Amino acid sequence: MVEIHRYGHSLEDTVSELLRTYGRRALTCLFRAILQIVMAFAVNLPLFILAVLSVAFIPLGVGVVLTPVVFQAIRTVADQQRAWAAEWSAVTIPVPYRPEPAGAAGPLRRLGRLLADPASWRDLLWTILNVPVALVLGVLAGGLAVYGLEGVLLAPWLALISDYGWGPFWPVEDWGAAGIAGSVVLGAALVVVGGPVGPFFLKAHALFGQSLLAPTRAALAARVEQLAESRSETVDASAAELRRIERDLHDGAQARLVALSMNIGLAEEMMKHDPEMAAKLLAEARESSGTALTELRDLVRGIHPPVLAERGLDGAVRALALTLPLPVDMHIDLPGRPEAPVESAAYFAVAEMLANVVKHSGARRAWLQIEHSGGRLIMIIGDDGTGGADPAAGSGMRGIERRLAAFDGTMAVTSPPGGPTVVTMELPCALSSPRTSPSSGTA
Template identity: 75%
Template structure:
């Protein structure tokens, strides 16, 4: 409920306090029942690394802590409007190896900030989580319970109160203090919740060094994207000039010549018109091909799932396809993902010598993840050719990443990620075939 919706009215303030009190109690439970066990388990797992147990126990512990930290980031944004960027480095493609996964986690500075946060949040989460509810509850207790206790103790209540008794002063003081705490606790409840969100941001957001590296990456990405866009526009212009435009010019000349010959040599004019019709069909096919290179119709009609399955069917070798997408991404993201998969599959067909390939596309943790692999010869190097570099530039424009694992002898596994949100599932046009 926003201020414009009347949150400054008494009903709105009470509603906001109630939400902050419930959410604060949730923070209390997490800080005591989850943070403490995870911190202890992380410390114990780290100590057990020399004997090998920690190699297998520490990664899932740190990933569970990372999941808890991500949940706190979401709550901070949703409950208090405090955005906390996710600072983690991308997972390497060979992270199934426990030693590689452990190294990836331990080399990430955000991991150590998560561990520190899990410890410091124990007292901070307890204090700031209890305050929204505790102030109001204690205040109400002072207003309602103190007179009852005075009656039980024997100080009396009403017009015959013995004014010279200290109990009167204490009771009145309790009522006044309780009323003040209640009046202050209702509007302060959301502020305590926001204070906890700000505390989370101080430990869970990227460091200054990480932000500087991020700015540098975005600067380089923007430059590469501008260059790639300019190159793409030049390619389209060249294809139009050398292909469809040349054919349309020739078509116009043939029609004009046929008009002149129609009076003197109808048979020759007829041949020119036949040639013009064939040239128009060829030009139309080239224009359709150019349009498919910009945004394939199957992608617009059937989404990324239909587009990827169509790509798999066009490959001259068996391809296992697993796609789990509960919705659709925005059109530019779908287009980038489609062409990235298309380029990888083209490399598989041309260079890998593979007998089989596989594609796995799914959405998890706010990112679209695409894995393309093959059982070919391996040895793929993104630095050796322009194809994979082009994919990196295409994905980088959307803050995406690509990791390649391709040892000599294979297999080759290319993992691509695009941060995005999915919309609700759309009803796709029915089709009899893929």
């Protein structure tokens, strides 16, 4: 008897837990469905109307300022939909927007970039189509279970005390024991079906959003082609870098070490017969060893500077600026450190640009700004030189583009004749090891 009591108590707990779990899932699904409907009617529909009006007002001048604001609001709502789709239905919707260049841009240029992005118009189409789709799928996602609960808990008892009837299945005058039983049975069936089916309709809504808010196949194909090209360029750049290292070792440190070995061998032979000559050979060997050590250190710094590993991008760039023959105004605001490969790519890109300033610009002063914003490392290098820098004509800038492209980075050059030259480089990355205070100054 004790065992039966324990088994019955365990079964009761199990059923109770199942009911609680089912109830939580049903309520969660209902809440999400209602949220989607409210978002569609209270946010999407007004934004669509504002977007249409703002575009229509562009010739009047008002739309030039209003349209970017409205479309940015639509992007914010679309990003929220992407987050919900991933969290609620495990549907990933990549962001398709073209990256915006760093720095301030005029209203007309900003408007032109926004309207030229196909993703902006797909967002606008989703904004209006989401209104009926969210309503239908939201009602199906949350309404079945609610309607079933109404049939189980409310309709039968209201029918006993009023003229209330539940649906077209049992008219009021036919209600009785059979009507109440039918209401309970059908309502329970809707509750049982509505619970598991609700997430299915939520996922259908997420897939609908994915069809409009994700990048198109043409965009994905272009992206794949771009990545293939950048990978090929990165492989070529890596092979060229390896050849440079081999050449520097062969022509520099290796040749000096061979000469060092020969001098030491000759000194050993001359030690008994001509000590003075042996001493001269040993002195030359000592000098050659020091030169070889210096060349090896320079080679190591060219691969990965120790100061970069020890002090990060901030400290390494500052140490580099101190070696330049012209003053460099710097503002560096990095609340952490990028991953080592990204940090190395950023350092060498800055180093190459500063070397170009010294060699080719004729500048008397340069400035440098490095900051992290919106998940991107932004580096801006400028000088007051003669201008006329062309990435297509210089292998140095082309090499920087290849180095940045390997990390999905970009580079933009503004260099009119007469100057100034401003180079903006961006690298998508996350930072770690946060710190609190930005740094600035002049080197």
